[in-house]
Amino acid sequence: MSTSSDAKVGGREFTSIFLIAVGMKLSDITTTILFESGQTAGWMIPLLSLAFMLVAYVVLISVLKRRAGQGLPEVVFAVGGNFGGALICFLLFASALLMTSVTSRGYVDIINVMVYQRSPLYALYLMLMGAALFVANRGFSAVARVSWLLIFLIEGAIALLIAIIWRDIDWLRLYPWAGPGVTRIVNTGIMHSAMFGEIILATALVPQVASFKAFRIGSIVGFIVSSLKISLLMAVYTAVFDYPEIIHIAYPFQQLTKNTSFGRVFTHAESIFIAFWLVISVIYFAFYIYLLAYLFSRALRMDQHRRLLLPMAGLVVFIGLIPGNTEQVRSYWEQLMSYSTLLYVALPFVIWMLDWIWRKRHANP
Amino acid sequence: MTTQRDQKTELSTLLAANLDRLKRDFAYPSNQALIIRNLIIASLKRDAAVLYLEGAADVEEVEKRIIAPLIDRSDIAFKSVNPVDAVRLEIVTHRSGKTWCTFEEINYSLLNGWTIVLLEGVDQALAFETRGFESRQVAEPIVEHVIRGPKEAFTESAAVNRSLVRKYLRDRHLVAETITIGDRSTSEVTVMYVKDLADPNIVDDIKRRIRAVRVDAVPSLPVLEQFLDEHPYSLVPNSLNTERPDRASAFLLEGHVILIMDNSPTALVMPITIWSMLHSAEDHYMRWAYSNFMRIIRLFALFVAVMTPSVYIAVATFHEEMIPTDLLLAIAATREKVPFPALLEVLLMEFAFELVREAAIRVPTVIGPTIGIVGALILGQAAVEANIISPILVVIVAMTGISSFTIPEPSLNFAVRITRFMLLFAGAFMGFFGIGLVIACLLAYLTTYTSFGVPFLSPLTPHYRSSADMILRLPVQKERVRPHNLNPQDAVRRPERIKQR
Numbered sequence: 001m002s003t004s005s006d007a008k009v010g011g012r013e014f015t016s017i018f019l020i021a022v023g024m025k026l027s028d029i030t031t032t033i034l035f036e037s038g039q040t041a042g043w044m045i046p047l048l049s050l051a052f053m054l055v056a057y058v059v060l061i062s063v064l065k066r067r068a069g070q071g072l073p074e075v076v077f078a079v080g081g082n083f084g085g086a087l088i089c090f091l092l093f094a095s096a097l098l099m100t101s102v103t104s105r106g107y108v109d110i111i112n113v114m115v116y117q118r119s120p121l122y123a124l125y126l127m128l129m130g131a132a133l134f135v136a137n138r139g140f141s142a143v144a145r146v147s148w149l150l151i152f153l154i155e156g157a158i159a160l161l162i163a164i165i166w167r168d169i170d171w172l173r174l175y176p177w178a179g180p181g182v183t184r185i186v187n188t189g190i191m192h193s194a195m196f197g198e199i200i201l202a203t204a205l206v207p208q209v210a211s212f213k214a215f216r217i218g219s220i221v222g223f224i225v226s227s228l229k230i231s232l233l234m235a236v237y238t239a240v241f242d243y244p245e246i247i248h249i250a251y252p253f254q255q256l257t258k259n260t261s262f263g264r265v266f267t268h269a270e271s272i273f274i275a276f277w278l279v280i281s282v283i284y285f286a287f288y289i290y291l292l293a294y295l296f297s298r299a300l301r302m303d304q305h306r307r308l309l310l311p312m313a314g315l316v317v318f319i320g321l322i323p324g325n326t327e328q329v330r331s332y333w334e335q336l337m338s339y340s341t342l343l344y345v346a347l348p349f350v351i352w353m354l355d356w357i358w359r360k361r362h363a364n365p
Numbered sequence: 366m367t368t369q370r371d372q373k374t375e376l377s378t379l380l381a382a383n384l385d386r387l388k389r390d391f392a393y394p395s396n397q398a399l400i401i402r403n404l405i406i407a408s409l410k411r412d413a414a415v416l417y418l419e420g421a422a423d424v425e426e427v428e429k430r431i432i433a434p435l436i437d438r439s440d441i442a443f444k445s446v447n448p449v450d451a452v453r454l455e456i457v458t459h460r461s462g463k464t465w466c467t468f469e470e471i472n473y474s475l476l477n478g479w480t481i482v483l484l485e486g487v488d489q490a491l492a493f494e495t496r497g498f499e500s501r502q503v504a505e506p507i508v509e510h511v512i513r514g515p516k517e518a519f520t521e522s523a524a525v526n527r528s529l530v531r532k533y534l535r536d537r538h539l540v541a542e543t544i545t546i547g548d549r550s551t552s553e554v555t556v557m558y559v560k561d562l563a564d565p566n567i568v569d570d571i572k573r574r575i576r577a578v579r580v581d582a583v584p585s586l587p588v589l590e591q592f593l594d595e596h597p598y599s600l601v602p603n604s605l606n607t608e609r610p611d612r613a614s615a616f617l618l619e620g621h622v623i624l625i626m627d628n629s630p631t632a633l634v635m636p637i638t639i640w641s642m643l644h645s646a647e648d649h650y651m652r653w654a655y656s657n658f659m660r661i662i663r664l665f666a667l668f669v670a671v672m673t674p675s676v677y678i679a680v681a682t683f684h685e686e687m688i689p690t691d692l693l694l695a696i697a698a699t700r701e702k703v704p705f706p707a708l709l710e711v712l713l714m715e716f717a718f719e720l721v722r723e724a725a726i727r728v729p730t731v732i733g734p735t736i737g738i739v740g741a742l743i744l745g746q747a748a749v750e751a752n753i754i755s756p757i758l759v760v761i762v763a764m765t766g767i768s769s770f771t772i773p774e775p776s777l778n779f780a781v782r783i784t785r786f787m788l789l790f791a792g793a794f795m796g797f798f799g800i801g802l803v804i805a806c807l808l809a810y811l812t813t814y815t816s817f818g819v820p821f822l823s824p825l826t827p828h829y830r831s832s833a834d835m836i837l838r839l840p841v842q843k844e845r846v847r848p849h850n851l852n853p854q855d856a857v858r859r860p861e862r863i864k865q866r
Contacts (some may be wrong), residue, residue, distance in 0.1 A: 271797050
């Protein structure tokens with residue numbers, strides 16, 4: 001019976017985590033940044049990134065499949081030796097840490113700008129991360145179980161949002177469909193593949209999932225469905241707000257919720273969406289804090305990752321408070337994206353090669 | 366309790382010595398409860414003594430089944446050579462009969478209402494079960510009453526309760542194990558489970574926990590419940606009290622374990638999930654649509670009971686734009702005269718409501734209705750007229766209060782009421798932001814909270830196979846499997862319909 005709080009996570013729960021961890025990007029600064037370079041074709045970028053990242057993912061999975069029950073860090077240490085393993089783990093950790101910091105800062109900015117203009121930024125940040133820390137401290141299974149509990153509500157809420165906004169949609173606004181030109185779109189799509197970096201990072205958690213099959217199905221379903229969802233929502237943003245207005249809207253998702261109304265009586269339902277979105281953000285960052293602590297503990301090859309949760313949450317807040325304003329957050333995000341794309345895309349191939357060499361050496365001693 | 370002098374525990378062959386010792390043990394001349402009836406067994410021509418405790422034993426049964434046969438003068442030859450066997454097997458007509466060799470056993474039996482027969486020249490004692498503790502009749506349930514379904518409730522007698530459970534669940538695999546606890550005043554806990562259903566790990570865990578309870582006395586189940594609690598500081602209950610034998614047997618059939626004790630008119634069910642606390646006994650007696658309607662209402666009531674005051678505070682303080690304009694103006698007009706901030710208003714009113722509720726429980730039944738009148742009139746009407754609170758708040762607090770009454774389980778009811786205050790402060794402090802954060806934490810807590818190893822929100826999350834008897838339920842024909850979160854040994858309730866060709 002898998003009952004203790006550190007018990008393994010089942011397939012459904014893991015799929016839901018993935019749907020949240022990847023799907024949350026439809027509501028944060030990711031979409032805004034993609035619109036800048038993608039213009040009316042912004043909605044295609046997630047699909048292109050998806051295709052690109054899938055290749056890397058398949059390569060990585062082919063290695064992991066051969067090593068049953070091992071997660072990314074274990075595999076990296078096995079094929080890359082102590083030094084190589086620690087180096088790769090630290091690189092991954094650093095990229096995940098910076099990404100989490102910048103993303104979470106983006107979330108706090110959204111909360112600050114959209115709802116709580118008079119509250120100090122750091123207070124909001126501390127509260128959000130405090131809650132995420134509490135959830136992460138209840139274990140990976142807590143994150144997974146809450147995700148599974150909420151996932152249908154989340155997808156339902158998105159469907160409801162689209163249904164409410166349907167009258168304002170004009171699909172013709174998606175033309176010209178190629179936006180700034182096919183080459184540029186493909187280019188941006190590839191360069192922003194790191195926005196799906198979770199799919200590489202999450203392979204660290206293979207040992208926490210009930211079976212490898214559950215992991216594979218969960219990650220692939222979560223990955224594909226989420227990117228389709230992001231793409232759809234980006235198309236809706238464009239169709240509602242039109243280009244070029246869309247690039248001047250800082251937070252299209254929140255803006256969209258502001259336009260919602262249930263009939264003539266309840267004209268402002270955005271706070272409900274925002275509250276719900278907040279609950280999910282807490283789960284989202286709890287997942288990241290857990291992942292960070294896990295990666296760090298594995299990089300140092302220690303078994304206790306629970307005690308690292310507090311320092312990790314603290315680090316995220318400290319780094320997240322560095323950017324002075326939202327514009328800086330965006331430019332950091334862009335830079336980070338291009339560097340980590342390199343890391344996430346190259347890594348599977350590097351690991352595959354190392355594994356290949358390792359197998360050669362062990363096959364013919 | 367034995368004194369220094371009475372270290373020796375075996376009986377002697379002298380009747381007088383044995384009696385002396387027992388008199389000392391029960392402080393005889395001053396303690397009038399020990400009844401000693403000296404007699405001569407005519408057919409054996411032997412001195413004997415019959416002992417029982419007044420109030421514990423059924424005197425009539427002792428007279429009729431034990432004393433009367435013993436002094437009967439009919440002369441017959443006995444088959445047994447041993448006088449103890451002769452008395453036990455051939456003279457006394459009582460249904461039970463055991464042979465004890467130590468004073469500990471005798472003392473324990475006497476305290477539990479047994480009758481002891483001592484014979485001259487024999488170092489053994491005979492014990493007959495003649496329990497006659499006073500107990501009330503099987504009555505109607507007070508807390509868990511239903512419109513449709515059986516109307517029997519447990520009483521304070523464990524024997525009656527066990528027989529009630531067995532009446533509802535006639536299964537030869539229904540096991541009733543007895544564990545004795547308490548160092549000074551001993552009491553028996555009966556652990557009941559269906560042997561080929563319940564997960565042996567859970568059963569063993571519960572039995573181990575019961576045996577580990579070391580205390581002078583455990584008077585009744587609610588105290589035992591707290592001794593067995595895995596998370597004594599948690600708001601969330603760890604086991605469930607039910608006063609309905611039908612409900613207890615339904616739990617047994619799902620693979621739960623129930624505990625029964627003397628002096629407790631309930632059965633303790635463990636392990637539990639949130640669903641067992643939200644469901645009412647009636648849910649399965651009503652047709653599918655009706656019971657689901659009730660469940661939806663109750664679920665809605667749960668949310669109202671937990672969230673309404675905090676949402677009101679959050680909306681009134683941080684998110685005014687959510688309220689329809691006309692209503693907003695109306696609220697603003699009534700709130701204009703109230704000098705307090707919204708939070709204080711809500712707290713005042715909630716406090717008043719909790720007062721009324723607590724008073725209604727403590728007050729003697731005769732003056733009960735007064736509380737309602739005073740509570741409703743003074744706290745509702747007058748407080749509004751005195752401009753202490755606004756009318757909208759009376760509506761909100763009343764809604765919340767009524768909603769919290771629909772939660773069938775008293776423990777969960779408390780948990781909900783306390784959680785409401787947590788959310789209230791979060792909402793007053795940070796609006797929906799605060800409520801969102803607290804809810805995320807609450808959900809994370811609930812999903813990882815376990816009762817005897819079973820996750821509290823299972824089989825919903827983490828997902829296990831089950832008949833989906835959670836928020837809603839399926840028609841009875843479709844409830845085919847037992848919930849797998851309890852790891853039942855026999856997973857299937859009803860075999861799949863055999864397809865006919």
